[in-house]
Amino acid sequence: MPFIYQRTVRFSDTDAAGVVYFANVLTLCHEAYEASLAATGIDLRAFFSGVDVALPIAHANVDFFRPMFCGDRLVVHLIPKQLQESEFEIAYAVFLEGKLERSVSNAQTRHICIDPGTRKRRSLPLEINQWLEQWATPS
Amino acid sequence: MPFIYQRTVRFSDTDAAGVVYFANVLTLCHEAYEASLAATGIDLRAFFSGVDVALPIAHANVDFFRPMFCGDRLVVHLIPKQLQESEFEIAYAVFLEGKLERSVSNAQTRHICIDPGTRKRRSLPLEINQWLEQWATPS
Amino acid sequence: MPFIYQRTVRFSDTDAAGVVYFANVLTLCHEAYEASLAATGIDLRAFFSGVDVALPIAHANVDFFRPMFCGDRLVVHLIPKQLQESEFEIAYAVFLEGKLERSVSNAQTRHICIDPGTRKRRSLPLEINQWLEQWATPS
Amino acid sequence: MPFIYQRTVRFSDTDAAGVVYFANVLTLCHEAYEASLAATGIDLRAFFSGVDVALPIAHANVDFFRPMFCGDRLVVHLIPKQLQESEFEIAYAVFLEGKLERSVSNAQTRHICIDPGTRKRRSLPLEINQWLEQWATPS
Numbered sequence: 001m002p003f004i005y006q007r008t009v010r011f012s013d014t015d016a017a018g019v020v021y022f023a024n025v026l027t028l029c030h031e032a033y034e035a036s037l038a039a040t041g042i043d044l045r046a047f048f049s050g051v052d053v054a055l056p057i058a059h060a061n062v063d064f065f066r067p068m069f070c071g072d073r074l075v076v077h078l079i080p081k082q083l084q085e086s087e088f089e090i091a092y093a094v095f096l097e098g099k100l101e102r103s104v105s106n107a108q109t110r111h112i113c114i115d116p117g118t119r120k121r122r123s124l125p126l127e128i129n130q131w132l133e134q135w136a137t138p139s
Numbered sequence: 140m141p142f143i144y145q146r147t148v149r150f151s152d153t154d155a156a157g158v159v160y161f162a163n164v165l166t167l168c169h170e171a172y173e174a175s176l177a178a179t180g181i182d183l184r185a186f187f188s189g190v191d192v193a194l195p196i197a198h199a200n201v202d203f204f205r206p207m208f209c210g211d212r213l214v215v216h217l218i219p220k221q222l223q224e225s226e227f228e229i230a231y232a233v234f235l236e237g238k239l240e241r242s243v244s245n246a247q248t249r250h251i252c253i254d255p256g257t258r259k260r261r262s263l264p265l266e267i268n269q270w271l272e273q274w275a276t277p278s
Numbered sequence: 279m280p281f282i283y284q285r286t287v288r289f290s291d292t293d294a295a296g297v298v299y300f301a302n303v304l305t306l307c308h309e310a311y312e313a314s315l316a317a318t319g320i321d322l323r324a325f326f327s328g329v330d331v332a333l334p335i336a337h338a339n340v341d342f343f344r345p346m347f348c349g350d351r352l353v354v355h356l357i358p359k360q361l362q363e364s365e366f367e368i369a370y371a372v373f374l375e376g377k378l379e380r381s382v383s384n385a386q387t388r389h390i391c392i393d394p395g396t397r398k399r400r401s402l403p404l405e406i407n408q409w410l411e412q413w414a415t416p417s
Numbered sequence: 418m419p420f421i422y423q424r425t426v427r428f429s430d431t432d433a434a435g436v437v438y439f440a441n442v443l444t445l446c447h448e449a450y451e452a453s454l455a456a457t458g459i460d461l462r463a464f465f466s467g468v469d470v471a472l473p474i475a476h477a478n479v480d481f482f483r484p485m486f487c488g489d490r491l492v493v494h495l496i497p498k499q500l501q502e503s504e505f506e507i508a509y510a511v512f513l514e515g516k517l518e519r520s521v522s523n524a525q526t527r528h529i530c531i532d533p534g535t536r537k538r539r540s541l542p543l544e545i546n547q548w549l550e551q552w553a554t555p556s
Binding site for chain 4: 015023024026027045048049054056057059060062063067109
Binding site for chain 2: 293296299301308334336345
């Protein structure tokens with residue numbers, strides 16, 4: 001079961017070509033990630049301050065199939081997957097509300113768990129394991 | 140009766156001081172404005188493309204009373220007010236959810252109605268008059 | 279003598295109305311502030327992390343006289359002014375390059391110096407006094 | 418010979434983890450693309466309005482090797498490459514100034530040339546062919 005996030009395209013998301021600026025689609029996916037963490041009960045302020053553990057993004061990619069316009073109601077499907085003891089990736093599919101047969105954009109982010117002091121890899125924290133269990137689709 | 144908009148602070152709203160970047164508070168207020176227009180039935184894509192009529196912001200101001208953090212649940216109260224046949228302003232008060240006795244930020248934007256071709260002032264379009272009627276507080 | 283900052287309008291600054299999104303003009307002014315601090319020899323990374331002292335913005339206002347388009351070459355004039363032992367404001371005027379007789383936008387930000395731990399007011403740090411001396415216009 | 422773009426990391430680029438927000442690295446790369454177009458004499462305002470021809474991004478990917486901090490002076494190397502009559506890609510390498518032996522981030526964007534009316538593919542416009550000739554490295 002993917003995590004589902006709904007979001008209306010806002011004026012500040014758009015650019016002078018009249019559609020969502022390409023990099024903002026990744027921002028929108030990251031919002032879905034944040035919402036999924038909150039849905040698992042994770043405190044976002046502490047989590048993203050990166051004091052105890054940090055989960056920087058090591059890679060992101062995104063494909064754009066159709067333009068998105070101000071006011072468009074989007075639905076993001078998010079599925080995380082653990083890759084290593086210290087690493088997970090998230091797959092995102094962005095749909096127009098009511099048109100779930102074809103995504104307007106797909107994206108992926110890969111996250112590495114590190115100790116913020118040493119910047120060395122460490123195993124994922126307990127709360128991320130719980131989040132993975134909750135939202136990862138069994139293969 | 141003000142229009143009420145709810146919004147969680149996201150990671151992309153913040154800066155390296157750990158709180159919402161100051162200019163993003165105005166973006167957040169503009170989101171409330173967009174949501175209020177949509178609530179009156181206005182089509183955002185057509186409205187903001189500015190083909191028939193444009194309503195550029197001529198002035199904005201914002202006061203910051205307390206910092207806002209990633210994950211904070213905000214409530215924006217929005218009250219518009221017509222100033223002239225071709226001009227209105229919007230007052231915004233941003234609150235932390237559950238703490239409506241004191242706002243964390245107040246802002247105002249002033250909008251001028253122009254013909255996009257000539258850039259001369261013209262009277263507000265019908266749909267904006269309806270929006271004003273719906274959300275302006277009687278004085 | 280004001281501090282002078284040059285900057286080309288970028289695609290990401292614009293919105294679907296084809297011009298710079300209003301709140302991004304304040305971001306552009308803040309960039310000029312950062313460049314002026316660096317010109318005084320202030321280390322931006324340490325300064326904005328707010329560990330020793332923080333200078334949050336308490337108020338901002340901005341007036342828009344003409345739209346700015348992608349590719350426009352802008353010149354920002356910045357003049358700071360101390361208001362109190364713990365407070366200063368900055369006036370910004372944004373011009374199109376080569377058209378310095380009339381600004382396209384004017385803005386102001388007011389900054390309060392606080393101790394980040396207690397969030398109480400404290401006097402401005404030495405490096406800000408030096409910055410004020412360097413860029414404030416004698417009245 | 419790549420096109421070279423210099424840019425200082427600004428406070429608005431950062432997030433509450435104290436470093437550049439991941440999606441903003443793509444924005445920074447797009448700025449380098451805009452600067453390279455301007456260096457070929459292309460008018461950015463007309464180009465990005467997409468009236469005659471549009472070049473939307475169909476794919477982007479980005480790898481992050483090291484965090485970037487407010488005030489960091491970055492150098493972006495940009496190399497475009499034509500893939501088809503209607504398609505090109507751009508490779509970006511982001512360096513810290515003075516440390517060109519190892520990039521802090523690499524990215525790629527792929528652009529499709531379309532007719533904005535029909536949204537069908539068409540051949541690249543003359544000015545983009547000139548830009549490709551100027552900045553593409555001979556293989």
